[in-house]
Amino acid sequence: MDYYSLKMRASQQIGEGDQKREQHISGAERIVSREAVEAVCSAMARRALTHSKGDPDFINIKIEKVCEKDIQILKALPVTRVDVDSWQQGLSKAFELIDQAAELKDFRKKLPDLLRETFPMRGAMLYDIATGERLEPDHNRGVRATYMDALRSSDVDSQKNHFNEAIVLATKVANAPGMVAELCISDDPEYVTGYVASKELGYVRIMKMKEVGGENGGRIFLFDSRKATAEECIEYLQKNKVLVDTQL
Numbered sequence: 001m002d003y004y005s006l007k008m009r010a011s012q013q014i015g016e017g018d019q020k021r022e023q024h025i026s027g028a029e030r031i032v033s034r035e036a037v038e039a040v041c042s043a044m045a046r047r048a049l050t051h052s053k054g055d056p057d058f059i060n061i062k063i064e065k066v067c068e069k070d071i072q073i074l075k076a077l078p079v080t081r082v083d084v085d086s087w088q089q090g091l092s093k094a095f096e097l098i099d100q101a102a103e104l105k106d107f108r109k110k111l112p113d114l115l116r117e118t119f120p121m122r123g124a125m126l127y128d129i130a131t132g133e134r135l136e137p138d139h140n141r142g143v144r145a146t147y148m149d150a151l152r153s154s155d156v157d158s159q160k161n162h163f164n165e166a167i168v169l170a171t172k173v174a175n176a177p178g179m180v181a182e183l184c185i186s187d188d189p190e191y192v193t194g195y196v197a198s199k200e201l202g203y204v205r206i207m208k209m210k211e212v213g214g215e216n217g218g219r220i221f222l223f224d225s226r227k228a229t230a231e232e233c234i235e236y237l238q239k240n241k242v243l244v245d246t247q248l
């Protein structure tokens with residue numbers, strides 16, 4: 001069976017004159033059967049047109065055929081949930097898990113600064129724990145994981161489901177060559193749950209990682225250049241097609 005990859009991004013021009021810039025409004029991606037293409041495409045357009053961040057001036061929906069033989073099926077990371085009393089406690093728990101995954105003493109001390117650097121970025125930071133260097137080709141843009149969806153997902157929902165999308169993305173990221181762990185805080189002001197994920201830890205949902213109303217969120221991919229090259233890792237994140245089995 002042939003599949004189709006659908007990617008949507010919507011943005012708005014803000015500012016005047018020299019200060020004019022494009023602001024991201026919403027984005028989504030799916031890999032679906034031919035029969036589902038039209039319905040998913042229209043749900044994506046609805047999502048872009050009804051987003052709380054505003055009315056987009058630009059909506060791009062890209063549709064590409066994907067051969068079944070090129071798709072890798074991955075088992076979703078096992079999910080655990082950590083309840084915390086405050087976002088400070090949530091962040092501290094996340095940093096503790098990252099320390100454990102990176103196997104570096106006191107690495108957590110670096111994390112608040114790294115996290116702050118990700119706030120204006122569209123994609124994730126790719127941080128090499130072996131050298132302390134950032135490896136994204138473009139530091140403002142970051143690296144984005146793409147071409148992924150849940151296996152057997154017939155869902156054509158126009159609303160974002162943070163968890164469903166994040167477990168798919170985190171599973172793909174955890175399987176990338178050289179990946180050590182991922183830390184994620186949503187940039188949606190209403191969404192305070194975040195996660196730490198890796199093949200060893202699984203997907204650890206931390207129920208509070210920022211204040212309600214906070215727009216600052218970001219993603220850090222912690223990578224080890226002793227295990228793979230940055231090119232191999234980025235190629236996997238950006239080019240390999242993955243369907244994640246979330247029902248196992």
Ligand code: PML
Nearest residue numbers: 162163166186193194205
């Ligand atoms: C995002 O907004 O894209 C990040 C979503 C994080 C989801 C965390 C969860 O609910 O498990």
